[in-house]
Amino acid sequence: MFRIKVPRFWRYREFRYRLSAWKCIHCGEVHFFKPLVCRRCRYREFSEVTLPYTGKLLAYTIVRSPPAGFEEYAPYIIGLIELEDGTRIVSQLADVDPEELKIGMKMEATFKRIREDGVDKIIAYGYKFRPAIQ
Numbered sequence: 490m491f492r493i494k495v496p497r498f499w500r501y502r503e504f505r506y507r508l509s510a511w512k513c514i515h516c517g518e519v520h521f522f523k524p525l526v527c528r529r530c531r532y533r534e535f536s537e538v539t540l541p542y543t544g545k546l547l548a549y550t551i552v553r554s555p556p557a558g559f560e561e562y563a564p565y566i567i568g569l570i571e572l573e574d575g576t577r578i579v580s581q582l583a584d585v586d587p588e589e590l591k592i593g594m595k596m597e598a599t600f601k602r603i604r605e606d607g608v609d610k611i612i613a614y615g616y617k618f619r620p621a622i623q
């Protein structure tokens with residue numbers, strides 16, 4: 490009998506389908522991965538927070554020479570977005586052409602396929618940002 494391997498995607502689905510982060514209890518600094526110590530104040534306790542899904546575009550750049558594993562997606566756009574709570578996040582942008590982008594425009598998070606794992610064909614999902622549908 491075959492054993493069905495549960496893809497990582499399903500096991501981590503909850504994690505992947507929200508923008509979660511770790512907020513320092515002492516100074517409020519937001520970290521995307523749970524750190525040992527806060528990078529700002531060296532405190533060691535954090536609370537998990539869900540970040541807002543919308544924000545505004547602060548800057549963007551077009552990537553034409555991507556890192557290994559992402560070659561087939563080039564060129565793509567990377568943006569710096571300031572979320573409603575002031576958290577700044579770097580993310581790939583989707584569903585938009587560079588000439589349509591304007592600094593300050595409203596953006597929203599969307600969950601997209603990021604890449605396919607070459608060995609076991611596991612598809613990785615993650616967030617991307619696109620112009621908010623008004």
Ligand SMILES: [Zn+2]
Binds near residue numbers: 515530
């Ligand atoms: Zn801190």
